[in-house]
Amino acid sequence: QMQLQESGPALVNPSQTLSLTCTVSSGSIAASPYYWVWLRQPPGGHLEWLGAISHDGKPYYSPSLESHISISRDTSKNQFSLQLTSVTPGDTAIYYCATCATSTMCGALSDYNSWGQSTQVTVSS
Numbered sequence: 001q002m003q004l005q006e007s008g009p010a011l012v013n014p015s016q017t018l019s020l021t022c023t024v025s026s027g028s029i030a031a032s033p034y035y036w037v038w039l040r041q042p043p044g045g046h047l048e049w050l051g052a053i054s055h056d057g058k059p060y061y062s063p064s065l066e067s068h069i070s071i072s073r074d075t076s077k078n079q080f081s082l083q084l085t086s087v088t089p090g091d092t093a094i095y096y097c098a099t100c101a102t103s104t105m106c107g108a109l110s111d112y113n114s115w116g117q118s119t120q121v122t123v124s125s
Helices: none
Strands: 003-007 018-025 035-041 048-054 059-061 069-074 079-084 093-100 119-123
Touching (some): 003 093, 018 035, 018 093, 018 119, 035 069, 048 069, 048 079, 079 093
Antiparallel strands (some): 003 018, 018 079, 035 048, 069 079, 093 119
16 A cells, blocks of 8 residues: 655745645555546635646646646655645645546545645645
8 A cells, every 4th residue: 555645834925836745655656557646625625636647757737727836756756746836825725645546536535546644735924
């Protein structure tokens, strides 16, 4: 069973860049057929798919965020990362990394193979 762990700052100033990293253990992010996924849940809101990166490094982004999101990976560290630029308080959320063996977005939450423990990020000055 793969383990995932998010890391990054808990507080980000508005207009700055939010950067999170997901470290993967007991499995390789370069292993087919996995996709490595970022999701978030804002206060009182629903879980939102942000984007993913494939085992061979191709990124996929939510159309609503495409202008200010970037997902990358570092295979030497077995990590993948999320960057959101020009953040606003609306980007305040609990952020999750996860992995899906079938697609960039698993059909049900239970279909994701592994989840990180999540990290709360607040955008505020």
